[in-house]
Amino acid sequence: MSMLLIFILCAFIRAHEATPKQCFSNLFPFGVASAAFQTEGAWNVSGKGESIWDRYTHEHPELVFDHNNADVATDSYHKYEDDVKIAKQLGVTFYRFSISWPRILPTGLRNKINEDGLKYYHNVIDALLRENIVPVVTMYHWDLPQSLQDLGGWTNPTIAEYYVDYARVLFENYGHKVNTWLTFNEPLSFCHDGYGGYDAPGSRSSGFEDYLCGHNVLRAHGMTFRMFQREFSHLKASVGITLDLSWLEPATTSADDQEAAETARQFRFGWFSHPILSKEGDYPRVMRESIDRNSKRQGFFRSRLPSFTPEEVDMIKNSYHFLGLNHYTTYLVSKGSGKISTKPSFDDDMGVKISQNPSWPKTNSTWLRVVPWGFRKTLNWVKNSFNNPLLIITENGVPFEAGLQDVKRVNYIEAYLRSLHDAIYKDGCNVFGYTYWSLMDNYEWMRGYSERFGLFEVDYKSSNLTRSARLSAAFYSTVARTKCIPDNFNYYNYDVTK
Numbered sequence: 001m002s003m004l005l006i007f008i009l010c011a012f013i014r015a016h017e018a019t020p021k022q023c024f025s026n027l028f029p030f031g032v033a034s035a036a037f038q039t040e041g042a043w044n045v046s047g048k049g050e051s052i053w054d055r056y057t058h059e060h061p062e063l064v065f066d067h068n069n070a071d072v073a074t075d076s077y078h079k080y081e082d083d084v085k086i087a088k089q090l091g092v093t094f095y096r097f098s099i100s101w102p103r104i105l106p107t108g109l110r111n112k113i114n115e116d117g118l119k120y121y122h123n124v125i126d127a128l129l130r131e132n133i134v135p136v137v138t139m140y141h142w143d144l145p146q147s148l149q150d151l152g153g154w155t156n157p158t159i160a161e162y163y164v165d166y167a168r169v170l171f172e173n174y175g176h177k178v179n180t181w182l183t184f185n186e187p188l189s190f191c192h193d194g195y196g197g198y199d200a201p202g203s204r205s206s207g208f209e210d211y212l213c214g215h216n217v218l219r220a221h222g223m224t225f226r227m228f229q230r231e232f233s234h235l236k237a238s239v240g241i242t243l244d245l246s247w248l249e250p251a252t253t254s255a256d257d258q259e260a261a262e263t264a265r266q267f268r269f270g271w272f273s274h275p276i277l278s279k280e281g282d283y284p285r286v287m288r289e290s291i292d293r294n295s296k297r298q299g300f301f302r303s304r305l306p307s308f309t310p311e312e313v314d315m316i317k318n319s320y321h322f323l324g325l326n327h328y329t330t331y332l333v334s335k336g337s338g339k340i341s342t343k344p345s346f347d348d349d350m351g352v353k354i355s356q357n358p359s360w361p362k363t364n365s366t367w368l369r370v371v372p373w374g375f376r377k378t379l380n381w382v383k384n385s386f387n388n389p390l391l392i393i394t395e396n397g398v399p400f401e402a403g404l405q406d407v408k409r410v411n412y413i414e415a416y417l418r419s420l421h422d423a424i425y426k427d428g429c430n431v432f433g434y435t436y437w438s439l440m441d442n443y444e445w446m447r448g449y450s451e452r453f454g455l456f457e458v459d460y461k462s463s464n465l466t467r468s469a470r471l472s473a474a475f476y477s478t479v480a481r482t483k484c485i486p487d488n489f490n491y492y493n494y495d496v497t498k
């Protein structure tokens, strides 16, 4: 062989060593996610009770960006077989979906179990199992029975008992078929944005109701986990909770901004993760101190942040088999003004300034910019803060404009997966699965149908709500089947109809 040839060969091998193909382990599960309210439609069909999102979007269409409601959504109540078919087409290991509490218990309580509701989720689960797709079930993805909201919803302490009753119905009926459970999806979102802001039920009582909500959600989660251990340990299932953490990066390297960023992480993530995952349990110290101090200065007789009893601290501490983590984007945090206003709020208690860097690529969303490196930092922070807990990415995704050639979405997924790969294989983060949000376009809460996160496009104008594979579906399918991030994905010539 000529020297030249050997030289070229060596250079070729070196080049490939320098950029090894990024593969996940053979057993690493890739999945897709959705939620009941965002997809099912059939809001008042077959005995289903009204949820707070039904009520809110019916009474306040003006608050929804495109003035639409989710009465039909993607009609998955009738088209679940189509959904399972496209999940199968992707070759994913699992499908994460949620169960609508008012579809199972129309009054929210156990006095009346809706058989049609039970049957519907049996059908979904059976259809998945037939195709070898593992069902991952979220018990609560924000659609609280309106009848329970009439009693104060998550601000009423008794709801924790009602939630346990509901969870028991789910374990009793589906426990032999489902072995991965999430008690709640993103308590930060539904407590802070729902009870503290403009999401349903729209209480707009930040600094009060958001803390009451969080307190009762944590109790309900802990009580459900202990109930599972007492009554269902024979089921060999795993129970976790999904929390969301956007990465919170100090705006500058100053000590003040670094402290502010850590405070923000404790308020936005520690609020729910510290009581469950930390060695000491209970709320993060910085939250306790700040809210106690502000409450006092505002003349309140007791802190606006409720307290757990020592028994509750122990009950909630360690109440998980794995953590679900949703991650989408990154924010910058800088030191706040130090002033507290007379009107209490979560943001005021947190006391920092949060922004985004305008140079980070925009998406078709008000809050989501593409910042892949934040994913790795998030995972490392969780690893270092809580002794490297076992976790699954339960959501990661991005909205772009309609269209099947969604090269931008492919780029987002690829970049975030590379960041995840580094977190696992370079940093040793204990992540055992990844879920793309979402299988298909759906009802994006207060943004209506205007934000499309799907690997499959939903044609809302067609009478049968046709689902069509985007380029990103082909890309993600390659990842799910090969467990590797493709190096040379053919962006432009991929036939997305196949």
Ligand code: GBH
Residues within 6 Å of the ligand: 035, 185, 186, 189, 193, 244, 326, 366, 367, 395, 437, 444, 453
């Ligand atoms: C998740 O929430 C949800 O679990 C899922 O249902 C949803 O479809 C998906 O993300 C996509 O949005 O306007 O700056 O005040 C994501 C967390 C929390 C993101 C509230 C938007 C409002 C930010 N969401 N946040 S802002």
